[in-house]
Amino acid sequence: MAAKNVTIYTTPTCSFCHAAKEFFAENNVEFTEHDVAKDGQAREDMIKKSGQMGVPVIDVDGNLVVGFDRNRLTELLGL
Amino acid sequence: MRDLIIIGASAAGVPAGVYASRRKLDFKILSGDFGGEMARSGEIENWPGVVHTTGVELAGKFREQAKANNIAIDEGVTVTELRREDDGFVVRGKNNGTEIEERARTVIVTTGVHPRELDIPGEKALRTKGVSYCTVCDGPLFDGKTVATIGGGNSALESAIMLSEIAEKVYVINKNPQFQGDTTLIEKVTEQLTQKNVEVIYNAMTQKILGDGFVSGLEYTTEDSDEPQKLEVDGIFVHIGMIPNSDFLPDDVERNEYGNVKVDMIGKTSVPGLFAAGDVTSMPYQQLAIAAGQGVAALLTAVDYLNKLKT
Numbered sequence: 195m196a197a198k199n200v201t202i203y204t205t206p207t208c209s210f211c212h213a214a215k216e217f218f219a220e221n222n223v224e225f226t227e228h229d230v231a232k233d234g235q236a237r238e239d240m241i242k243k244s245g246q247m248g249v250p251v252i253d254v255d256g257n258l259v260v261g262f263d264r265n266r267l268t269e270l271l272g273l
Numbered sequence: 274m275r276d277l278i279i280i281g282a283s284a285a286g287v288p289a290g291v292y293a294s295r296r297k298l299d300f301k302i303l304s305g306d307f308g309g310e311m312a313r314s315g316e317i318e319n320w321p322g323v324v325h326t327t328g329v330e331l332a333g334k335f336r337e338q339a340k341a342n343n344i345a346i347d348e349g350v351t352v353t354e355l356r357r358e359d360d361g362f363v364v365r366g367k368n369n370g371t372e373i374e375e376r377a378r379t380v381i382v383t384t385g386v387h388p389r390e391l392d393i394p395g396e397k398a399l400r401t402k403g404v405s406y407c408t409v410c411d412g413p414l415f416d417g418k419t420v421a422t423i424g425g426g427n428s429a430l431e432s433a434i435m436l437s438e439i440a441e442k443v444y445v446i447n448k449n450p451q452f453q454g455d456t457t458l459i460e461k462v463t464e465q466l467t468q469k470n471v472e473v474i475y476n477a478m479t480q481k482i483l484g485d486g487f488v489s490g491l492e493y494t495t496e497d498s499d500e501p502q503k504l505e506v507d508g509i510f511v512h513i514g515m516i517p518n519s520d521f522l523p524d525d526v527e528r529n530e531y532g533n534v535k536v537d538m539i540g541k542t543s544v545p546g547l548f549a550a551g552d553v554t555s556m557p558y559q560q561l562a563i564a565a566g567q568g569v570a571a572l573l574t575a576v577d578y579l580n581k582l583k584t
Contacts, residue, residue, distance in 0.1 A: 205413040209312030209329050213348075231413030246401040247414050247487075247508075260401075264349045265369040 198271055200225040201253040203240040207231075210262040211250040217264065221273055274361050274376045275299045276579055277572075281383035281518075282346050283309030284561045285551030285568035287335045289381050292572040294342040298579075301345040303352060303364065303375065308332035309385045310515075310552065311561055315409040315435055321562055328409065331561075347373075352521050355380065355547075360582075362546065366521075378582060379575045382522065382534060382542075382549040383568060386515035386559070391423065395482030395491075396511075403488025408432035408510045415440050415508040421491060422446070423479050424512035427454035430462050432510050437466045444504055445473045446493055477502075482509060517553045529555050540571030548575050 200218070202225050204211035218225050228236035230249065244251045244260055252259040254270040267273075277293055279286045282304035293300045306312070314328030323331075339346060350373065352366040361378040388406035390396060396404055405411040408422065412435050421444040422432040429445060430452060436443045445462065452459045462471060474493070480501055481492040488509055492501040517532045527535045527543035533555040540548040550567035552559045 205410070207315060207327065207329060207409045207413065209308050209332060209410075210306070212312075212329055212333070213307060231416070234416065237414060237416070241414075245486075247403060247405075247411060248401040249410065249414070 197224065199253075199255050200271070201228065202226070203228050203230050203236060203249055203251040203253075205229065205231040205249050208249045214250050214252060214262045214267075217262070217267065221271065223271055223273075274359075274378060275301065276377060277379045277381065277575055278303060278362070278364055278375055278377040279381045279383060280304065280352055280355075280364065281309065281385055281551070281553070282307045282339075282348070283332075283383065283385055283551070284311045284335075284564035285385075285571075286381070286383035287339055287344075287568070288565045289383065289550060289568035289572040290344045290346075291338055291342050292569055293575075294344050296572075296576055298576070300377070301347065301375070303347050303350040303366070303368075303373075305349070305351060307336060307346065307348055311335070313407050313409055314561075315431060317561070319560075319562065352384075355382075355522055357523075357544070357546075379546045379548065379578055381540070381568070381571045381575060382519075382547070382553060383551045383564075383571075384518040384521075384553045386517050386552045388511065389514040389516050391479055391482075391511055391513065393479060393481055395484065399482055399484050399488050399509075402486065403484060403507060404482060404509050404511065406511050408435050408512070411508070412436050412439055412510070417441050418507040419505065420444070420508040420510065421504060421506045422510045422512060424514075425449045425452055426512070426514070427458060428512035430454055430458040432512050433462050433466065433471055434458065436510070437469060437471050440508070441470065443471045444506065445471060446477045446479055446491075447473060447475050448478050450475050515552065515559070519553055536567075536571075538570070539574045540567060541574060546575075546578060548572075 230237040276298040277300035279302045312332035349369040354365040364375045419442040420440045423446045425447040477493045483490040490505045534549040536554045548571040550571040551564035
């Protein structure tokens with residue numbers, strides 16, 4: 195199965211962001227992380243893409259998941 | 274049937290689990306998330322033995338300890354029903370969408386609390402679009418913006434302190450004539466930060482949240498006039514109290530007028546075999562250090578109960 199392109203938008207103090215990254219680690223999923231507390235451009239991108247301001251926002255091959263939705267991520271990642 | 278189910282995996286539930294594991298009980302933890310309000314706390318400087326930590330860091334330590342003790346935790350679970358059945362309890366709910374049913378001789382409820390809403394126009398529609406109930410989670414997104422924190426206690430004060438480092442301007446809207454909470458926090462906000470970028474508005478009731486797509490402002494009234502005043506803000510953080518997560522419990526579990534589960538000193542509820550600990554209980558002080566102690570006490574009481582069942 196082709197590797198998925200996974201991006202996660204996070205802030206350092208967000209516990210669900212942490213849980214999502216642990217979930218990726220447990221399942222050997224590679225991902226790119228954007229800290230939207232520091233990166234203003236990434237913040238704008240995230241708000242534009244997702245139409246809202248909550249973190250985490252996870253992009254799996256263009257499919258957006260807002261919040262740590264374990265079920266949906268399992269589905270999208272083919273786990 | 275298991276010996277025990279613990280519902281909730283935060284400051285009360287996980288310590289109870291550690292003790293349960295060391296007592297070699299047959300048990301599991303069911304929880305919506307790992308860490309609850311503990312993980313959503315910002316700076317923590319009053320956890321016993323630790324000078325300074327954060328909610329995420331402390332929740333991480335709890336998770337390490339849970340792993341080291343091989344505690345089974347089902348996350349993503351919403352419990353919808355708990356009932357007495359045969360010699361124990363049946364717990365029903367959904368695990369990430371799939372129906373679940375678990376049975377145990379005893380249950381410890383450590384489901385904590387959730388934020389109270391203002392219940393005003395615009396609030397629901399603009400949730401996550403500028404309205405937030407967690408400054409720690411969402412504050413960082415308002416770098417350089419204008420924000421408002423609504424509330425009059427420690428949570429609102431902590432919110433204002435965090436936001437003053439991030440936002441350009443912070444309004445604090447307090448419905449009372451003064452703040453209630455830790456003196457250090459009150460002084461920090463009302464004496465130091467008001468010299469910087471924080472403005473406190475007292476005796477003000479927020480009436481409406483404004484915005485088309487995203488938050489653009491809010492309206493409030495004061496005792497002086499019914500004419501609403503308007504503030505232009507990009508973000509609104511609501512910190513007006515917490516509500517116990519106790520709705521799923523059967524009627525024979527006694528609660529106080531706020532919905533907190535009534536417990537005695539060792540975690541017993543009005544239902545034999547059902548125990549509770551942490552912020553969901555009638556303990557008037559909602560603190561991490563207290564929740565942990567209550568969780569351990571409830572577990573030891575559950576063990577005592579289980580031992581008596583065997584004799």
